[in-house]
Amino acid sequence: MQELLIEAGHVERNYWRDLWRYRELFYFLSWRDILVRYKQTVLGVAWALIQPFLTMVIFTIVFGRIAKLPSGGAPYPIFVFSALLPWQFFARSFSEGAASLVTNTNLISKVYFPRLIVPAASVMVGLVDFLISFGLLAVLMAWYGYWPGARMLALLILVPAAIFTSIGPGLWIAALNVKYRDVRYLVPFIVQLGLYISPVGFSSDMVPPQWRLVYSLNPMVGLIDGFRWAIVGRTTLYLPGILLSLAVSVTFLAFGIWYFRKTERSFADVI
Amino acid sequence: MQVIKAEGLGKRYTIRHQSREAYATLRDTVAAALKKGGSEAASSRSHGDTYSSEFWALRDVSFEVEKGDVVGVVGRNGAGKSTLLKILSRITEPTAGTVRLRGRIASLLEVGTGFHPELTGRENIFLNGAILGMSHAEIRSKFDEIVAFAEVEQFLDTPVKRYSSGMYVRLAFAVAANLEPEILIVDEVLAVGDAQFQRKCLGKMREVSRQEGRTVLFVSHSMASVRALCSRGMWLDAGRIRLSGSPSDVIAAYLDSSVSVSEGTIALEEIRRPPGQGDRLIIQRVTLNDGAPVLHGEPLRLAIEYHLRHASKAVAFGVGFSSLEGVRLMSIDSDLSEERRDFEQGHYGIVEAQIQTLNLQPGRYALDVAARSGDNGGLDYLQSCVWIDVLPGPRTPAVIIREGGGVREPAAWEWRSR
Numbered sequence: 001m002q003e004l005l006i007e008a009g010h011v012e013r014n015y016w017r018d019l020w021r022y023r024e025l026f027y028f029l030s031w032r033d034i035l036v037r038y039k040q041t042v043l044g045v046a047w048a049l050i051q052p053f054l055t056m057v058i059f060t061i062v063f064g065r066i067a068k069l070p071s072g073g074a075p076y077p078i079f080v081f082s083a084l085l086p087w088q089f090f091a092r093s094f095s096e097g098a099a100s101l102v103t104n105t106n107l108i109s110k111v112y113f114p115r116l117i118v119p120a121a122s123v124m125v126g127l128v129d130f131l132i133s134f135g136l137l138a139v140l141m142a143w144y145g146y147w148p149g150a151r152m153l154a155l156l157i158l159v160p161a162a163i164f165t166s167i168g169p170g171l172w173i174a175a176l177n178v179k180y181r182d183v184r185y186l187v188p189f190i191v192q193l194g195l196y197i198s199p200v201g202f203s204s205d206m207v208p209p210q211w212r213l214v215y216s217l218n219p220m221v222g223l224i225d226g227f228r229w230a231i232v233g234r235t236t237l238y239l240p241g242i243l244l245s246l247a248v249s250v251t252f253l254a255f256g257i258w259y260f261r262k263t264e265r266s267f268a269d270v271i
Numbered sequence: 272m273q274v275i276k277a278e279g280l281g282k283r284y285t286i287r288h289q290s291r292e293a294y295a296t297l298r299d300t301v302a303a304a305l306k307k308g309g310s311e312a313a314s315s316r317s318h319g320d321t322y323s324s325e326f327w328a329l330r331d332v333s334f335e336v337e338k339g340d341v342v343g344v345v346g347r348n349g350a351g352k353s354t355l356l357k358i359l360s361r362i363t364e365p366t367a368g369t370v371r372l373r374g375r376i377a378s379l380l381e382v383g384t385g386f387h388p389e390l391t392g393r394e395n396i397f398l399n400g401a402i403l404g405m406s407h408a409e410i411r412s413k414f415d416e417i418v419a420f421a422e423v424e425q426f427l428d429t430p431v432k433r434y435s436s437g438m439y440v441r442l443a444f445a446v447a448a449n450l451e452p453e454i455l456i457v458d459e460v461l462a463v464g465d466a467q468f469q470r471k472c473l474g475k476m477r478e479v480s481r482q483e484g485r486t487v488l489f490v491s492h493s494m495a496s497v498r499a500l501c502s503r504g505m506w507l508d509a510g511r512i513r514l515s516g517s518p519s520d521v522i523a524a525y526l527d528s529s530v531s532v533s534e535g536t537i538a539l540e541e542i543r544r545p546p547g548q549g550d551r552l553i554i555q556r557v558t559l560n561d562g563a564p565v566l567h568g569e570p571l572r573l574a575i576e577y578h579l580r581h582a583s584k585a586v587a588f589g590v591g592f593s594s595l596e597g598v599r600l601m602s603i604d605s606d607l608s609e610e611r612r613d614f615e616q617g618h619y620g621i622v623e624a625q626i627q628t629l630n631l632q633p634g635r636y637a638l639d640v641a642a643r644s645g646d647n648g649g650l651d652y653l654q655s656c657v658w659i660d661v662l663p664g665p666r667t668p669a670v671i672i673r674e675g676g677g678v679r680e681p682a683a684w685e686w687r688s689r
């Protein structure tokens with residue numbers, strides 16, 4: 001028979017095992033968020049298409065036509081879209097993750113489960129939007145007759161990397177948001193600023209070489225470069241930058257989990 | 272066999288007093304840290320000295336529960352009942368002490384936790400089941416039973432936002448009733464739903480404990496359901512166990528405790544509220560008959576003193592008299608007389624009401640006091656915060672003193688031959 005000991009400071013003894021036991025709740029919460037998202041917006045799936053499409057059109061006009069920035073010979077729309085994929089995924093997952101605990105207050109104060117499930121499940125909504133956008137990219141590539149190479153296989157590693165890059169800071173902000181309710185005002189600001197300092201509309205080759213490594217401290221830089229390399233090709237990978245970005249996002253993830261676990265025990269008391 | 276063993280359980284909360292915001296803000300915390308010259312890290316403790324105090328919601332609680340026991344936990348608001356259930360369900364952790372639990376636990380602290388209004392009844396059954404800890408396979412095998420119990424067959428594919436509140440509660444309870452934990456922890460959920468459904472739920476709970484040997488821990492304000500369901504009673508008072516024993520002994524002792532019977536002014540400010548209550552508006556005092564005894568057959572005057580912590584619109588007040596078993600017998604609400612007022616932040620006010628003749632039979636009642644904003648926004652709510660004795664008045668007929676009779680209303684009578 002299952003025995004459980006509850007003790008001050010030791011409640012989380014079975015945490016990782018519990019996380020596995022509650023995996024079905026994770027599926028259900030993701031499923032709920034996805035269902036609700038596509039039920040509530042009238043445009044539903046269309047919205048997930050229109051948003052990246054219009055952003056792509058505007059970026060192509062502003063950066064490709066007006067500023068005439070180089071894209072390494074690839075059609076500018078594909079060049080922009082390959083970066084919009086990871087960026088929009090990050091923006092959505094990070095925002096949803098950051099708000100997730102507070103929007104699920106009733107669950108947190110009334111039921112026990114490993115709290116990590118809530119922000120993790122909300123990231124999955126971003127993943128569905130990502131898949132829809134990916135379909136749009138496929139159409140775009142077919143239109144331009146731009147066939148992907150075997151490099152596309154790198155996405156199998158890059159997509160999980162994008163998930164972890166979004167979860168790390170998301171966890172941290174979500175936990176902080178439980179205690180300090182004004183943190184949520186920072187989130188749109190971070191997302192907006194992030195778009196400008198990440199190489200979405202332009203190539204990171206534009207950054208002067210001596211600054212390239214510093215630039216890669218932004219974990220989205222390595223990720224976007226990776227996506228662009230896999231989808232567009234025609235660029236060479238700047239390996240030190242990729243590795244640095246990866247290291248930063250692993251650090252964020254470790255810190256996010258650590259902070260979340262540290263504060264998680266008091267969530268029900270303060271939320 | 273012992274399934275629950277709690278030793279020296281304690282829970283300490285830090286309450287923030289009089290602070291303007293309900294929640295800490297990063298801005299304030301950072302500002303406070305900067306003021307200290309950055310010498311100390313920003314922690315809530317640093318400005319906690321001026322704003323907050325500590326209080327033990329639960330202290331030195333030790334008890335044991337045997338397999339198959341149905342334990343009814345009674346006590347006044349703020350006695351620590353909900354805190355105890357939250358610790359046992361692992362929602363919050365104790366500050367002191369240990370609990371050993373043997374067996375699969377499920378807790379039902381609220382009906383329909385996680386129900387989403389946009390999702391259909393079918394979808395919500397699966398979602399709610401998962402939240403309560405059932406596996407997908409388990410929910411599927413119980414699905415028909417749940418639907419039959421809730422009596423919502425025709426509405427399975429309708430979003431629950433279109434359900435009546437009765438249907439909503441039935442569906443939510445049906446999911447929970449089909450949980451099969453070895454230990455079930457239940458908080459006051461039977462208070463919702465209509466009487467017929469309540470009986471059905473009580474029946475289900477009794478069946479579960481008697482036939483399947485499951486252990487149930489059950490908090491209720493309704494002495495009737497504690498008496499009907501429980502094999503043991505536990506009375507919590509101010510965070511400690513006051514008495515534990517047979518349900519009838521515990522209920523009798525609890526109902527007899529005269530500590531809270533009040534005449535005169537009843538101070539309510541320090542009583543702990545459920546989260547969210549008392550944040551915007553706090554009811555500070557209630558006075559009945561200017562402190563004179565409450566008499567049957569005589570006028571009843573009521574004064575409620577309150578303080579606005581935030582500006583609030585369309586504020587209405589109400590009081591209710593319930594039997595000690597938890598059945599509401601009489602209510603007086605200002606909004607029923609279209610009396611609502613808008614208030615500025617910081618306003619201190621008093622509202623008075625009078626009824627011409629109090630027809631509630633002499634006896635002891637639990638007083639509920641509430642403030643609402645608009646049609647549904649609860650501002651402050653104190654359930655059975657104090658016990659009131661209604662005494663026989665000079666005009667009370669002997670028959671009422673002798674035999675009661677509930678609320679005896681004078682009426683206009685007319686006699687005719689036909």
